[in-house]
Amino acid sequence: MAPSPLRKLVVDIAVAIAIAVSLVITSPIILYTFITGQWRDMLRRPPTYTGPTPLPTNRIDLRIRPCAAQPDSLFLSLPRELRDCIYAEALGGRRVWMQVVPDHPNRRHYIFSYAVPRGEGDLRPDLGALDPLCISLLRSCRQIYLESHSVLFSHNTFVFDSGTSLEHCIRAALGEWSLPVLRSVCINHPNRLFPTQRVFFDHPELTSSGLLKQMKRLRRLDFQFNVISLRKSLPVAQYDPREVEKSAWGQLVCELSSLEELRMIFTWNRERVDTSVWDPRWNELERGLLAQIVGKRRKIL
Known part of the structure; x- marks a missing residue:
């Protein structure tokens, strides 16, 4: 009509x-x-920002010349075992968060990092209670650098935010040459990626799969999801988390042959969620993936 x-x-x-x-x-x-x-x-186009510069792959080998004797050094006169304990205390035992942040005046991105004690690092850290690494120790002399440099990478958990900037962050913050030395890594996911939907696990590129495979000594891998919400009830996955074991993400994890510990960490309004109470299927996913990794190692041996 x-x-x-x-x-x-x-x-x-x-x-x-x-x-x-x-x-x-x-x-x-x-x-x-x-x-x-x-x-x-x-009417102008938004300004373009340059990414963080990756660390060079060609490094000077400080071992090509023998270290000069330092008989007057009280520290170097200590037994090597005691020096190693000091290195571990000064350079290890932390959870080191690394993020790519913008520098608007210079139109570039750079790496911002901070460290917290490892026992308190499962939640988003409080910037007012930091525990910085004493990296100035590495500049004291060549012998100390050679003895302690690997401790920095092997005795800390390094945390990176997921997404397209993840690979740039790792290459610019640690360098590709350090990947084989890393033993503990956490891939942190912001609120928008809380896995109520399975779509995240179908895109393993968000975890920079190529770089994870280069971490030949990786012992521990955490995937942390954080939610800040006014809701009182926790969201529940609309799929069976145990089926994620067969996803592209699950197969990536199973290729990390040196892995001994895998954790799915969830925080709700800065509080750690007890998955054994909330949804124990996530614990079963962890055990299932680790069982596959152990089975592959036994076949190789």
């Missing part, structure tokens, strides 16, 4: 009134942008 002329007239008048009201409301803003010249900025 065709609309009556009167009804069409009413609709046209209503549309015209709405347009006039919107023009009246926005006209001061439009006038201000033209007076101040900001309309030019609105």
Whole structure:
């Protein structure tokens, strides 16, 4: 049935009134942008930012020349076992968070890092209670550097945010040459990737699969999901988490032959979620993946 002329007239008048009201409301803003010249900025393309520069792959081998004797050094006169304990205390035992952040004035991205005690690091850390690494120790002399450098990578858990910047962060913060020395890594996922849907596990590139495979001594791998919400009840996965074992992500984890510990960590409003109570299927997923890894190691042996 065709609309009556009167009804069409009413609709046209209503549309015209709405347009006039919107023009009246926005006209001061439009006038201000033209007076101040900001309309030019609105038409410009957003500025491009350069990514963090990867560490060079070619490194100077400090072992090509023997270290000079230092008989007057009280520290180097200590037994090597005692020095190793000091290295572990100064350079290890932390959970080191590394993120790619923007530097707007210089239009670039750089690596921002901070460390917290490993026992308190399962939650998003409090920036007011940090425990920084004493990396200045590495600059004291060549012998100390050679003795302690590997401790920095093997005695800490390094945390990286997932996403497209993950690979850039690892290459620029630690360098590709350090990957075979790492033993503990956490891939942290922001709120938007809380795995209520399985889609995350079908995209293992979010965890930078190629770099994980280069971590030949990786013993522990954590996947941490964080949610800040006003809801009182925890979201439950709309799929069976145990089936993730067969996903592309699950097969990637199973290729990490040196892995001995795998944890799926969930935090809800900064509180650690007890998966054995909330959804024990995540614990079964951990055990299933580790069982596959152990089975593959036995076949190789």
